Amino acid sequence: MGRPWRLLTPRGRFFVVVGVVGLLTAMVAGQRDIMRLALLLLALPAVAAVMVSRARLRLSCERAIEPAEVPLGSPMRGRITLGQDGRLPAGILMLEDSVPRELGLRPRFLVDKADLSWRREVEYPLLGRVRGRFTTGPLMVRTTDPFGLVQLDRQFVATSDVMVTPQVVALGPMRASGGGGSTGEARPHRIGVVGQDDSLVREYRQGDEVRRIHWRSTAHRGELMVRREEQAWDPSANLVLDSRVGAHAGRGLHSSLEWAISAAASVALHFLDQGYSVEIFEADGPLHITGSMGQHSSASAELVMSRLTDLTPKVTSSLHYAVQSAAEERAGQLVVAVLGRMDAADAHTLLRLQRNRSQGMALMLDVDTFADTPASPRQRAEHELAGQILRENAWRVVDVPRGLGVADAWAALGELRAVA
Numbered sequence: 261m262g263r264p265w266r267l268l269t270p271r272g273r274f275f276v277v278v279g280v281v282g283l284l285t286a287m288v289a290g291q292r293d294i295m296r297l298a299l300l301l302l303a304l305p306a307v308a309a310v311m312v313s314r315a316r317l318r319l320s321c322e323r324a325i326e327p328a329e330v331p332l333g334s335p336m337r338g339r340i341t342l343g344q345d346g347r348l349p350a351g352i353l354m355l356e357d358s359v360p361r362e363l364g365l366r367p368r369f370l371v372d373k374a375d376l377s378w379r380r381e382v383e384y385p386l387l388g389r390v391r392g393r394f395t396t397g398p399l400m401v402r403t404t405d406p407f408g409l410v411q412l413d414r415q416f417v418a419t420s421d422v423m424v425t426p427q428v429v430a431l432g433p434m435r436a437s438g439g440g441g442s443t444g445e446a447r448p449h450r451i452g453v454v455g456q457d458d459s460l461v462r463e464y465r466q467g468d469e470v471r472r473i474h475w476r477s478t479a480h481r482g483e484l485m486v487r488r489e490e491q492a493w494d495p496s497a498n499l500v501l502d503s504r505v506g507a508h509a510g511r512g513l514h515s516s517l518e519w520a521i522s523a524a525a526s527v528a529l530h531f532l533d534q535g536y537s538v539e540i541f542e543a544d545g546p547l548h549i550t551g552s553m554g555q556h557s558s559a560s561a562e563l564v565m566s567r568l569t570d571l572t573p574k575v576t577s578s579l580h581y582a583v584q585s586a587a588e589e590r591a592g593q594l595v596v597a598v599l600g601r602m603d604a605a606d607a608h609t610l611l612r613l614q615r616n617r618s619q620g621m622a623l624m625l626d627v628d629t630f631a632d633t634p635a636s637p638r639q640r641a642e643h644e645l646a647g648q649i650l651r652e653n654a655w656r657v658v659d660v661p662r663g664l665g666v667a668d669a670w671a672a673l674g675e676l677r678a679v680a
Contacts (some may be wrong), residue, residue, distance in 0.1 A: 262310045265532045267312065272305040272409035308405035312412050312664040319344050321399055325386065329423040332522070333513045336363070336386040336422065338396060343379035344372065354402040354411075355382075362390035363422065388424035389512060391521070391569060396420045425569045429666040431530040461485045464562075478668035496537035496550075498586050498613065499524055500597040503542040505573035507600030509631030516630040516662075520598045521568050523623055527596055528564045536594075539566065541582040543574040595623040601639065602646035611653055615680050620655040622647075623669050629662035 268276065282298030285291070286433055322341040340357065353371040367384035386396075390586040397419035402409040426581055461477045464484035491557075501524040502508075508517040528538050528549070538560065541546045547567040595613045599606075599622055614620045624647050628634045634645075650657050656676040660669045 262485040267309050267410050267412055268305055269404070269408055269411050270307070270322050273409075273658075275301045275305050275409060275550045285518045304407065305409045308407065308410040312405055312671065315497070319401065319416075320460065321418060322375045323397060323418055323420050323609065325396060328421065329387045329425060331425055331427045332422075332518060333427065334388050336388065338367070338384050338386055338420070339381065340383075340399060341379070342399075343377075345377045345678050350402050352403065355612075356400045356402070357384070357397060358400065359386065359396050360389070360394045362424075363387065363394055363396070364389075388422070391426060391513075391518065392424045393524075393569065394424070396422060408471075422545055423569060425565050426518070427666075428565075429522065429526045430644060431667055431670045432674070439652050444585055451505045461487055464556055474532055474583070494544045495535070495594070496539075497531045497594040497596060499528055499538065499540045500579070500582055500595065500610070500613070501540055501637040502543045502579065502585060502598060502600040502601065503544075503571060503574050504577065504579070506577060506625065507602070508531055508573065508625075509627045510662075514630070514662075516600055516627045517573055519630070519660070519662075520600060520623075521571060522536045523598045523669070525564060525568050526534055526666050527598075527670070529561055532560050532564070537587070538564070542566070542571060543576050543579065543582055545581055545587045547571075575658075579606050579609050583612055587612050595620045598625045601625075603639075603642040604645050604649060607646035607649035610650065610655075614655070615655065620650070620653075621673055622655055622657045623660050623673065624650075624657055624660040626659055 265273070272635060278303030279298045282294055282301065286295035286298055324339050326337050334339070338359070340355075340356065342659045347464075348574045354368065355371065355557045356366055356368045363386045364384075368380070369382050371378075371380060379456075398419075400413060400415040402411050402413050402629065461474045462485065464473065464486050472486040476484045503517070503520075505517075508515060508520070510516050510518075512518070524540060528540060531538050537550050539550050547563075549563050550565065569644045595610075595612060597620070602624065610620070610622075624643075627643075628640065634640075647657050647659065658669055658671055658673045658676065
């Protein structure tokens with residue numbers, strides 16, 4: 261009794277209740293007409309239940325999400341191709357696809373074809389409103405009779421995976437950045453090298469040693485040229501991403517955290533395209549972008565997007581662990597920090613990364629402009645003091661209010677010169 265009763269819709273249950281009451285009343289009153297009507301009310305749900313439960317649906321389902329990987333805030337389209345090839349009509353089919361609420365509403369559609377064989381394609385819109393990995397499906401199929409007395413739910417097993425990645429912005433070259441490498445001068449040059457050392461020449465400058473004059477080049481060019489020794493070009497960069505939940509504000513794709521993650525992804529891919537070895541350090545430590553010996557691989561770009569897609573805000577209140585990890589693993593590198601709300605202690609912690617002629621650059625988000633309510637005057641003063649501490653210690657710092665794009669903030673950073 262339990263399963264047949266669950267097959268009935270509210271209308272079907274109403275028919276059964278009225279039929280039972282009518283049947284009992286007719287038996288007591290001896291009214292055959294009422295009995296016939298009661299039996300009809302009981303028979304209709306019973307026949308519908310048998311037909312729906314015994315119907316063998318031969319449905320096929322093909323599904324896809326296009327594209328399956330999109331940047332945050334980008335639209336997608338789900339596509340379902342449904343078909344039947346059976347010996348009996350399927351009746352009325354109501355279909356609903358399971359969609360995470362982060363991507364949109366669950367699409368519902370109706371198939372009322374009475375043909376034995378048919379095929380229908382349905383598309384519905386999706387929007388990547390939240391960064392992360394999601395699964396759509398499986399498709400649920402609800403079969404019902406023409407009178408709406410009985411319904412039976414079935415579902416396919418196929419699902420579709422969706423990946424909503426951080427937004428990546430193309431960045432222009434930073435002529436004033438000077439990228440530091442673990443070997444070579446503070447501003448390495450892109451040269452084709454074979455071996456460990458390469459002999460280069462440049463114009464003579466006052467104060468250069470006479471023993472460094474390159475006489476062959478001097479005779480060839482007609483002006484004094486000197487020899488400059490440079491080692492193999494192997495620049496690398498450390499990115500510090502402030503992923504502390506308390507350092508950010510705002511909601512969804514317009515939050516300061518998503519801006520910071522987008523900036524980190526854009527800067528990392530920019531340096532990888534330039535041939536740099538890159539590592540990203542968030543509040544809980546490194547994301548392990550580079551391989552052993554500090555060398556970047558062809559999969560580094562994919563690792564950047566994968567790691568940052570899965571990144572979640574951390575409850576830690578300090579940048580100590582991120583800075584400690586960066587200082588222990590890779591010293592003497594170019595440092596780019598994408599920061600949320602700061603205080604003086606955070607700024608002094610970051611100064612530990614600036615050693616061995618490494619250059620520090622920071623994008624400091626004005627988190628108050630992302631928040632619904634402004635910070636206290638004390639927090640505001642602490643944030644400004646942190647920026648001042650970094651600037652006084654030769655960091656290039658750009659304040660980033662809401663509405664300033666990542667590319668514009670990067671360009672502004674390139675126009676600054678560190679304070680000596």
